[in-house]
Amino acid sequence: MPMHPFTRRGFLRSGAALAGAAAVSPLSMRPAAAAGDLTVGFIYVGPKDDFGYNQAHAEGAAAIKAIEGITVVEEENVAETTDVQKTMESMINFDGASLLFPTSFGYFDPHILEVAPKYPDVRFEHSGGLWSADKHPSNVGSYFGYIGMGQYLNGVAAGHATKTKKIGFVAAKPIPQVLLNINSFLLGARSVDPSITCQVIFTGEWSMAVREAEATNALADGGADVITCHVDGPKVVMETAASRGAFLCGYHADQSPLAPDMYLTGAEWNWAQVYTDMINKTLAGEPIDNFVRGGLADGFIKMSPLGPAVSDASRAQFEATKAEIMKGGFAVIKGPLKDNAGNVIAAEGQAFAETDVTLESMDYLVEGVIGSTS
Amino acid sequence: MSDLGIWAVPLAILGGAIRVSTPFLFVSLGEVLTERSGRINLGLEGTLVFGAMSGYAIAFLTGSPWAGVLAAAAAGAFFGLIHGLICSLPRVNDIAIGIAMMILGMGLAFYFGKPFVQPVAPDLPAISFGWWSDLPQVRAALQVNVLFLIGGVAAFALWWMFRATRVGLIIRVVGDSTDAARAMGLRPALIRTLATAAGGAFAGVGGAYLSLYYPGSWNEGLSSGQGLMAVALVIFARWNPIACFGAALLFGGAGALGPALQSVGVSEGYYLYYAAPYVLTLGVLIATSSPRQAMTGAPGELSITK
Secondary structure (H helix, E strand, C coil), X not given: CCCCCCCHHHHHHHHHHHHHHCCCCHHHHCCCCCCCCEEEEEEXXXXXXXXXXXXXXXXXXXXXXXXXXXXXXXXCCCCCCHHHHHHHHHHHHHCCCCEEEECCHHHHHHHHHHHHHHCCCCEEEEECCCCCCCCCCCCEEEEEECHHHHHHHHHHHHHHHCCCCEEEEEECCCCHHHHHHHHHXXXXXXXXXXXCEEEEEECCCCCCXXXXXXXXXXXXXXXXXXXXXXXXXXXHHHHHHHHCCCEEEEEECCCHHHCCCCXXXXXXXXXXXXXXXXXXXXXXXXCCCCEEEECCCCCCEEECCCCCCCCHHHHHHHHHHHXXXXXXXXXXXXXXXXXXXXXEEXXXXXXXXXXXXXXXXXXXXXXXXXXXXX | CCCCXXXXXXXXXXXXXXXXXXXXXXXXXXXXXXXXXXXCCCCHHHHHHHHHHHHHHHHHXXXXXXXXXXXXXXXXXXXXXXXXXXXXXXXXXXXXXXXXXXXXXXXXXXXXXXXXXXXXXXXXXXXECCCCCCCHHHHHHCEEEHHHHHHHHHXXXXXXXXXXXXXXXXXHHHHHCHHHHHHCCCCHHHHHHHHHHHHHHHXXXXXXXXXXXXXXXXXXXXXXXXXXXXXXXXXXXXXXXXXXXXXXXXXXXXXXXXXXHHHCCCCCCHHHHHCHHHHHHHHHXXXXXXXXXXXXXXXXXXXXXX
16 A cells, blocks of 8 residues: 655646646646657656566666667656556656656556547557557557566476476466466476466455565465466565575566575566667657567567576476577467366467467466466 | 365464564554553554664664664654654644654655665574474464564563553553643653654564565565554554454454465455455454443543543
């Protein structure tokens, strides 16, 4: 329950409300940017050095600061409520931002969709949102990486490392990206040994330290000996799992410094490259595609270097699978496959390649995952 | 590792009670001390967060977790002292000051804590009480942190202090009637300020437990309202330190219910299980309420009872 009532931006916001009362159009207050200069706003749902989701984006933001003519404004700890709408409007009206990266999943609907039509010359780039041309404004774009492939590779390393044949996943909320990660992690492990199961525990929040630690302990108590997660800041999960003697697979960023001996590998974002491309396009006056996706081969994601606990057999299969994924068109979800309630997901011969958009509305956990989406 | 089946749930609740209860315990003991002297300090959430940050920072800089605990206690005492001093001024409302102090404490903690999100500070030691068992689950559940034991002892010590010592009597007199205390030659403002400072020190130590043991790292989302819940626990525990200990254990255990049930396969409706501690509070408050006599055990000078 983070509360941040007194921030600089909060103060400006109340100032903006007063100015609005004085019947000043918000558009007229926008500072005129010098030609060629671009102010870019980044909004994070948590602290930007959280060893996780926000840090990955902030590293991307740091990379574009070096580009000439670019000013970056950032705000951390912005809740997925009307707060983010106010932050976006204040970045546009007071800082003169014309390109915004509101990075958290929950910012998209309804917040970006509410603000974007009011500012047609501002570009809104959202990470993970399911943009579609017939429903959403054209100044909104969506970008994401096929990080499920990274979790599949995590699963390969986990499948070789587990002795109990039980691996664990601490998940925040049952949204499609999280479900795809859980399913990919298990299927990666099952490519090593089909008897492996994966226990998932949902915490219900993107960041809730004590509950993440409790969830990790519950996984270890249940016998899971390789643990990964999809929460905003994996630090607590990684430290708790290592203290219980479980191996770790990282997520979002490189967490190997937290427990070098137990860390197998990790699925990391590589936003620096994605953001640099987008900025260069904008500076050159070219449009950014509204729907940008990419995987390992496109440099959107990368894997942490394999840790010392990874065996030679594991390393060989990891590298072979990675090479396979690098070719493109790899399918994690392929038939015959059922979900964990027994419904058929993919018939024999049916496969959903990484680029398949239907994967982004995933609402099931595959057979072998112990858990429920509600 | 052996599969415990459904027995994993009570074991997880026990483990959770031991792991999660300590911050609740320290904050509620601090609040009992403060409220027994006739003042409410709602700012303990801020003190908890600042204690967590300062404890982590000092532990990281000195390499000693115990130095961190001391620093957290000192920081907490300082916040309590400020609260106490401001509330000693005439016509100042302690609830409003408490809310201001809560926001100030969190803001300062976030500001000064920025450079300490990444570093890894040493953890407080724990004692294994599970050596007799072969089950790793039992051994993990019975890893008891030293601060938990200190908190338990402090609960009994405070209870004894209020019941049988001169200091305890003075605090109770000041809390029950300012006029009577004045007639006895006591200085209520001074005593309340000292009690608030001591209460703040308790809350600071609670914060140090969060950042130095469980979950054991500093970040801005570390406290999810534990400090506020602990203030409510005091009413729940009827201003009795030993009851605070019990209430803290109950809360810790209830918080472990959600993950534990999911790990044994009861996975539907986890949002509901996560609400268990709050449902529990409501239930117990309703069950123990009385139509004739509200607030048994409440100090007479408390502004909520006036």
